[in-house]
Amino acid sequence: MPALPAALYYFIVGFIVLNAVIGMVTYVTLLERKFAARMQSRIGPYRVGPHGLLQPIADAVKLMMKEDVVPTLADRPVYNLAPIVFLIPCMLIFATMPFAPGLGVADLNIGILFFLAVSAMEIVGLFMAGWGSNNKYALLSAMRAVNQIISYDLPFIFVALVPVVLAGSLRLSDIAQAQTGFFGAFIFYPVVGQLAFIAYIVTTLAAENRVPFDILEAESELVAGFRVEYSGMKFALIQLGEYAHAIGTSFLGALLFLGAWSGPGPAWLGPLWFLLKAMAVFLLITWVRWSFVRIRVDQILAISWKLMLPASLLLLMATAAWVGWRSAGGA
Amino acid sequence: MAPETPSRSFAREVTDLVGAVGRAMKVTLINLLRKPVTVHYPDVKREYPDRFRGVLALTYDKETGEENCIGCRLCEYICPPQVIKVEMLKAEKRNYAKTFTLELYACEFCELCVQVCPTDAIIMMKSFDVATADRRELLFDKDRLHAVGLQFPPSWATGNLLRDMQSPPKAAKAEPGKTAGRTE
Amino acid sequence: MSDPEARKVVELGYGGSERLTMNMGPQHPSAHGVFRAILMLEGETVAGVDAVIGYLHRCHEKLGESLTYTQYPSIASKTDYVAAMTSELAYVRAAEIVGKFEVPKRAQYLRVLVAELQRIASHCLWLGTWCLDMGGALGGGATVFLYCIRERETVLDLFEALVGARLLYGFHQVGGTRYDIPGGWADRCRATITTIDDRINEYEDMLEGNAFFLARTQGVGVISRALAQEVGISGPLIRGSGVAYDVRRAEPYSSYEDFDFKVPVETAGDCYARYRVRMQEFRESIKVVRQVLDGLPEGPISSRPGVKSVGQVRVAKGEGYARVEGARGEVGCYLVSDGGAKPYRMKWRGASFSNLAILPHIIPGHKVADVVAIMGSVDPVFGEVDR
Numbered sequence: 001m002p003a004l005p006a007a008l009y010y011f012i013v014g015f016i017v018l019n020a021v022i023g024m025v026t027y028v029t030l031l032e033r034k035f036a037a038r039m040q041s042r043i044g045p046y047r048v049g050p051h052g053l054l055q056p057i058a059d060a061v062k063l064m065m066k067e068d069v070v071p072t073l074a075d076r077p078v079y080n081l082a083p084i085v086f087l088i089p090c091m092l093i094f095a096t097m098p099f100a101p102g103l104g105v106a107d108l109n110i111g112i113l114f115f116l117a118v119s120a121m122e123i124v125g126l127f128m129a130g131w132g133s134n135n136k137y138a139l140l141s142a143m144r145a146v147n148q149i150i151s152y153d154l155p156f157i158f159v160a161l162v163p164v165v166l167a168g169s170l171r172l173s174d175i176a177q178a179q180t181g182f183f184g185a186f187i188f189y190p191v192v193g194q195l196a197f198i199a200y201i202v203t204t205l206a207a208e209n210r211v212p213f214d215i216l217e218a219e220s221e222l223v224a225g226f227r228v229e230y231s232g233m234k235f236a237l238i239q240l241g242e243y244a245h246a247i248g249t250s251f252l253g254a255l256l257f258l259g260a261w262s263g264p265g266p267a268w269l270g271p272l273w274f275l276l277k278a279m280a281v282f283l284l285i286t287w288v289r290w291s292f293v294r295i296r297v298d299q300i301l302a303i304s305w306k307l308m309l310p311a312s313l314l315l316l317m318a319t320a321a322w323v324g325w326r327s328a329g330g331a
Numbered sequence: 332m333a334p335e336t337p338s339r340s341f342a343r344e345v346t347d348l349v350g351a352v353g354r355a356m357k358v359t360l361i362n363l364l365r366k367p368v369t370v371h372y373p374d375v376k377r378e379y380p381d382r383f384r385g386v387l388a389l390t391y392d393k394e395t396g397e398e399n400c401i402g403c404r405l406c407e408y409i410c411p412p413q414v415i416k417v418e419m420l421k422a423e424k425r426n427y428a429k430t431f432t433l434e435l436y437a438c439e440f441c442e443l444c445v446q447v448c449p450t451d452a453i454i455m456m457k458s459f460d461v462a463t464a465d466r467r468e469l470l471f472d473k474d475r476l477h478a479v480g481l482q483f484p485p486s487w488a489t490g491n492l493l494r495d496m497q498s499p500p501k502a503a504k505a506e507p508g509k510t511a512g513r514t515e
Numbered sequence: 516m517s518d519p520e521a522r523k524v525v526e527l528g529y530g531g532s533e534r535l536t537m538n539m540g541p542q543h544p545s546a547h548g549v550f551r552a553i554l555m556l557e558g559e560t561v562a563g564v565d566a567v568i569g570y571l572h573r574c575h576e577k578l579g580e581s582l583t584y585t586q587y588p589s590i591a592s593k594t595d596y597v598a599a600m601t602s603e604l605a606y607v608r609a610a611e612i613v614g615k616f617e618v619p620k621r622a623q624y625l626r627v628l629v630a631e632l633q634r635i636a637s638h639c640l641w642l643g644t645w646c647l648d649m650g651g652a653l654g655g656g657a658t659v660f661l662y663c664i665r666e667r668e669t670v671l672d673l674f675e676a677l678v679g680a681r682l683l684y685g686f687h688q689v690g691g692t693r694y695d696i697p698g699g700w701a702d703r704c705r706a707t708i709t710t711i712d713d714r715i716n717e718y719e720d721m722l723e724g725n726a727f728f729l730a731r732t733q734g735v736g737v738i739s740r741a742l743a744q745e746v747g748i749s750g751p752l753i754r755g756s757g758v759a760y761d762v763r764r765a766e767p768y769s770s771y772e773d774f775d776f777k778v779p780v781e782t783a784g785d786c787y788a789r790y791r792v793r794m795q796e797f798r799e800s801i802k803v804v805r806q807v808l809d810g811l812p813e814g815p816i817s818s819r820p821g822v823k824s825v826g827q828v829r830v831a832k833g834e835g836y837a838r839v840e841g842a843r844g845e846v847g848c849y850l851v852s853d854g855g856a857k858p859y860r861m862k863w864r865g866a867s868f869s870n871l872a873i874l875p876h877i878i879p880g881h882k883v884a885d886v887v888a889i890m891g892s893v894d895p896v897f898g899e900v901d902r
Contacts, residue, residue, distance in 0.1 A: 035363075036657075036658075037367070038362075038363050038367065039359045039360075039362050039363045039658060040362065040657065040658050040661040040662070041362055041365055041366075041367050041368045041661060041662070041665055042367050042368065042369050042661065043367050043369045046371075136535065136537050137537075140537075140559075140883070287356060287359065287360075288356065289655070290359060290655055290657070290658050291355045291356050291358070291359045291655045291658060291721070292352075292355060292650065292655040292725065292727050292728075293646055293649045293650030293655050293656050293659075293722075293725075293727055293728055293731060294649065294650055294655075294656075294727070294731075295727045295730050295731060296730070296731065296882055296884040296885065297559065297882070297884065298559070298882065299730050347724060347726070348726045350724065351723075351724040351725040351726060352725070352726075354720045354721070354724070354725075355655070355720065355721045355722075355725055357720070358717050358720050358721045359658060359721075361717075362658075362662070368665055368668075379675075380672075380675050380676040380679070381676075381697065382675075382676065382677070382678065382679040382694070382697070383675065383679050384678075384679035384680050405823075405824060405825075408824070408825045409585065409586060409822075409824070409825040410586075411582055411586040411587070411589055411590055439589060439590075439683075440680060441589035441683075441685045442679065442685065443585070443586065443589065443685070443822070446693075446821065446822050447822060447823055447824060447825070449823075455679070486679065488679065493693070493694075493821060494820070494821030494822070494823065495821070496693075496694065496695050496816065496821070497688070497691070497692075497693060497815075497816060497817040497819075497820070497821035497822070498815070498817070498820045498821050
């Protein structure tokens with residue numbers, strides 16, 4: 001390790017990761033748009049740059065140039081702070097993510113706990129946005145959001161704990177390293193792995209407000225929900241936060257279930273494999289998103305409390321029992 | 332949610348759900364692999380059918396090169412939104428149109444003016460590429476209308492053809508070799 | 516049988532503490548046009564709805580008095596602009612009934628052909644926009660929407676080859692039709708509807724049995740049979756509630772009695788039932804189109820000479836009502852003539868106008884998200900509502 005003072009080292013690494021995340025977020029929007037377009041018999045962005053590759057840059061420039069409209073009766077401090085309070089947890093989840101063995105900002109020994117706790121904090125920013133906008137649609141959406149995200153965080157945590165139990169550690173790099181080889185990935189664990197992965201996808205969809213659980217933005221009813229009064233750069237920050245959260249959970253899914261950086265080839269290809277697997281998870285989520293209509297908020301909550309929570313609890317207990325049996329002398 | 336009939340077991344419901352989810356995602360996957368239907372306009376122009384009702388134009392006679400319009404104002408009277416204004420110019424052998432204005436921005440493209448024209452003077456073109464940023468450019472005067480007539484390919488429909496298509500065959504208006512409307 | 520539900524008026528208190536008054540529309544992505552619904556909400560449940568219409572009023576009935584019988588059919592398509600062929604048909608049939616004009620057989624068959632093709636195109640749009648409302652502009656709804664629009668475009672291409680225009684046609688005239696089918700069109704038509712038949716299987720795959728879709732549509736917006744007959748709705752709305760009323764069977768016009776097709780009826784009365792009715796109507800319309808193409812007789816397409824001047828058609832003194840089965844219900848035109856070239860008075864019975872009357876009876880008690888599902892299944896087009 002170079003002899004840099006720790007603070008400077010973490011600052012530089014954090015800066016690099018943040019920039020990488022922002023860069024990835026902008027291009028992931030393009031990926032989603034092209035993928036969705038192909039599923040709908042059309043081409044996505046095409047004219048801005050070769051095959052639309054400069055579209056995210058154009059969008060970013062447009063959003064920066066837009067007028068910042070603040071409603072007269074909006075609660076100004078709350079309204080202005082909301083995008084930042086929403087964005088910070090969404091970026092912070094990348095802090096404990098190891099991109100390769102030893103390559104990460106801070107590989108905490110409670111890595112996954114940190115991830116889950118911080119990603120739940122986006123609700124605060126969301127509700128501030130809904131409240132501060134002084135808009136009934138935004139308020140309705142924010143109330144639904146609080147309901148939905150809190151309800152789905154519990155199954156999310158239980159499902160994310162399944163690989164933790166299988167690996168025996170909360171540290172994210174330990175979980176990744178416990179999945180050695182192709183078939184060592186936790187998704188291939190009999191029954192438990194597959195069910196946990198499916199449950200993970202479902203709860204991720206809900207935690208990120210994606211169809212079929214996107215009742216809180218519901219363009220056709222609430223016209224962008226809690227974001228409706230934001231324009232320009234503040235809107236860009238909220239979009240950034242949403243997609244950063246989406247990619248963050250995709251990376252987490254790839255790490256927990258697909259073996260993170262393991263793959264054929266030399267060790268320095270690890271981060272590339274990790275990226276590819278995360279994009280595969282993201283594309284799977286996108287595929288589901290563009291295939292279904294949404295369901296009502298009471299049905300969403302019913303699924304969460306009556307189906308997902310008992311199912312994920314059972315799954316966790318089954319995994320724990322199996323791991324206990326195995327280590328006690330089973331195999 | 333709707334009350335479920337009690338005979339459906341949980342396992343049955345789960346398999347139904349999984350089947351339905353699988354079918355829906357299969358449809359999107361199939362469409363992912365299909366060719367997109369996008370036409371890259373304006374790099375690739377769409378092929379307009381023969382009867383396309385495009386921009387309006389005034390025509391010249393094929394043999395003599397004279398203007399076809401005799402200024403009879405039938406098109407002006409039949410136009411539902413009244414966008415055509417004609418002034419007749421009397422001359423010895425035949426009449427002309429002194430001025431002929433057509434407000435294309437208000438035109439409905441109903442083809443009624445084409446239908447009533449006795450001399451097939453006003454027709455529609457097989458194109459609509461006159462997009463402009465200033466609405467005043469869509470106020471066509473006689474010169475512009477004649478220029479449009481030379482600029483684009485004409486549509487199939489002219490007044491006489493349309494009236495022949497509609498009239499009962501016992502009037503025996505159809506010329507030999509041209510059946511009323513069955514072919515292009 | 517008088518249904519007490521129909522007589523009940525939901526009192527809307529514009530005051531009150533627990534209730535939230537929310538405005539849906541007139542600018543709204545799922546208002547299906549310009550429509551304002553003032554919703555009284557208690558939490559997420561709608562306690563009352565007040566509908567405000569009139570944003571698209573364009574004085575059609577006055578225009579009908581100032582335009583002649585040769586000019587107005589092109590304008591008539593602008594009432595129900597999504598299913599323009601049936602709107603024109605109502606006006607032209609009214610003029611023919613009052614003036615006692617004959618319509619040749621080939622013209623009648625052509626009218627049936629375009630009416631059924633128009634029904635297919637209109638239902639494509641209905642399905643697409645309904646799923647778009649329910650599924651979100653960024654989500655599965657948009658996928659179904661784009662598939663439906665892709666299919667609708669093929670039908671509109673057929674119309675473009677026939678008439679020259681894609682949305683507002685001017686195809687009908689008093690005494691028959693204005694255009695005849697060009698060479699090669701019949702084969703293209705058959706190929707198109709065969710493709711659409713296959714693609715409808717794809718839509719059903721995506722939606723039928725889908726737990727999300729069923730959860731959104733079953734049990735939502737139930738119209739009981741008695742309520743349906745009391746309020747005067749028509750079209751797929753009333754057929755989804757168990758009443759087998761279809762103008763094509765009740766009062767056959769334009770040779771509909773020559774064709775063999777079923778009128779689909781469902782009894783549940785909810786959004787899912789109306790969805791099933793319209794999906795089956797797709798199939799039945801395809802059947803009718805095939806029968807028309809197979810049996811199209813030769814002959815003139817109009818019993819009157821081609822339009823040569825604006826005042827050419829004069830309708831004898833009298834009055835009469837003509838109705839057709841549009842994609843949304845019974846479209847009617849009542850015409851009073853004083854013997855001249857223009858009607859003395861013309862009144863439209865818009866199918867969507869009467870259908871909208873059902874909303875204050877079925878929406879209260881549902882959640883906000885159901886309001887969009889119900890609006891979509893009622894399928895209003897505001898050109899017909901406001902005229």
